[in-house]
Amino acid sequence: MMSVDCRVPLEKVEFIQSAMGLPHDFKSNLIPKYPEFFSLKVVNGRVHLVLENWDSSLAMTAREDRKKVRITKDGNFLGPNAFKVSFPPGFRPNASYLEEFEKWQKMEFPSPYLNARRFDSADPKARKRVVAVLHELLSLTMEKRVTCAQLDAFHSEYLLPSRLILCLIKHQGIFYITNKGARGTVFLKEGYDGSSLIEKCPLLLFQERFVALCGRREVSVCNEMQSSSFIS
Template sequence: MLNSPLNSLSTKPFVKNLTNDHYTLLICTQFRSMTTSKRVQDRSKNKRIHDLEIVTEKNKRISKILNLLEILKKEPEQIIPIKNLAKYRQQINLPKPHKISDFLLKSPKLFELYKDQRGVVWCGMTEKAEELVKEEEDIIERHGDKVAQYVARMLMMAVDKRLPLDKIAHFRRDLGLPIDFRKHWVYKYPENFRVVQPFKPYDEGEYLELVSWRSSWEITELEKKVLDLKEELNDNDHVSGLLSLAFPLKFPSNFKKVYRYGGQIDHFQKREYLSPYADARGLKAGSREFDKRAVAVMHELLSFTLEKRLVTDHLTHFRREFVMPQKLMRLLLKHCGIFYVSERGKRFSVFLNEAYKGSKLIEKHPLVVWKEKVLSHIGYRGKKEIGTIDNLSDLEDNDLFECDSEDESVQMELEQAVTLNYLESNLPPDGSEMEIEEVCRAYRD
């Protein structure tokens, strides 16, 4: 059998003649060796931190509830017909065939259903949920000045000192911004930033632009921590430039390559790098200086967030504005002692390793404590709690708050709600929680 050029490993070009009665066709094909590319899941398989996977799973649970609370908050009377919630499935992240009514019935401490005289079934918040919503608003209001500083510092890091409001919106919940931040909040701090439309008429998009530069805000969160700076310096006391601070490292317990690459890690830690607030337009993309500054930018952005965690595609949206590499995920995976990438769910998340001890944040923002309080009011715990990595495989997005009941009647759902409220009011006095099988059995009886 003749060896076909298509089966050859040679990198030399070849010419194949195909002749018929009308023409001769020359096909020239150049072969070259291709680099194999592994999936993120494969590259991070041996670097998993089980405790942070648990954090990711818990966040998937509570995000559905927070999205639904925000939908209700936007309604004039904070109530909405159940049938109208169908258009928010994507926002709630509750795909078909799962019923929205079943989802609501699994959290009777937060949501209640009732039928009006016309037979329309409505959803609203319980008194407890209303209290929690008011508590969140108060916390956001109290910490507004600090969040405004973080947003201004993001603008200071941006190459043009402005960022699209649409992109900042991705960070809204991560930073602790109010739900109406685009309509009201951005105008509360005119001394820090302003809303502009610099590219009209070609681009009608709104941008947030820095108004004044404050030198005291150029100090990175890492500098404050290492130098133990608890008080803000005067604006003339600091000038951004080269930094030589080492990043805190925390490797997965099963990561065996620290010894092998110890010299490279040590060399990286000792290398000077440009401050995230210094002008980076002169850096060459792909250089060591360029990459280390990108690590510093990501470290700073994660330090601004409530849970020291971000969805990775939110970071990639800012590659141009913050002068970061195109292959940002590769950089995150490479520096697994600084960052941890969780690939659970539909979207990847990146954590700042130093901020966690096990699955707990070392320093908890009041909004994080508030989220934990909301989580304690969600549904009932089954036999499998989110405590070990072995349980996580059974807890995918579309399995949350599921029940064996498949009733299609809204009337039956209301009867189930009554049953659930009865069960809730007759819980054992010691505060122990019911098994999910008991609740489902009550539905069927």
């Protein structure tokens, strides 16, 4: 629903399959089970997952669905256009920064579920919309995180900025970026309390119970946050 043509190359869906909690046989079982919503079509020589039915009731972002908090020295603000932020340790915004940031928090912007082609990318509201798109994409993952490569793979489908990493760094109060090893990872900060995932989806809870029943010691997927440095 957020992609500009309501379709995504199937290979890219497979690329983030595990992050989205999709079953290994989603192509053969899940997609054909819901023909009123999805289909597979060849477009320009590539197989695409195509949205067949638009459901306006689903065009509600996770950001809009949460409780807002008031403006404080940490940059959070009560309002329909605000994002929850958590600045990195050691970052002490001064009054002028908070004043400008409050203006940004109050600024209205188009929904991530509206077609990006309708907006001028140079418009500040459109740039804020990009942040909302990234926020929503991360909110839809099981662990509120994806690798930088996985996020960048959807550059053309969501008209993301060419220098995506700079956009993420600029909004370090919303996103957390690790550079551990050769694969960077982007976390949605509000999804975590320290290094612990706040809300776990049923599939993730099931996996944890399965690991416990097997008698294996679970290694937290959030260790990256504890052992890596924040790109600032």
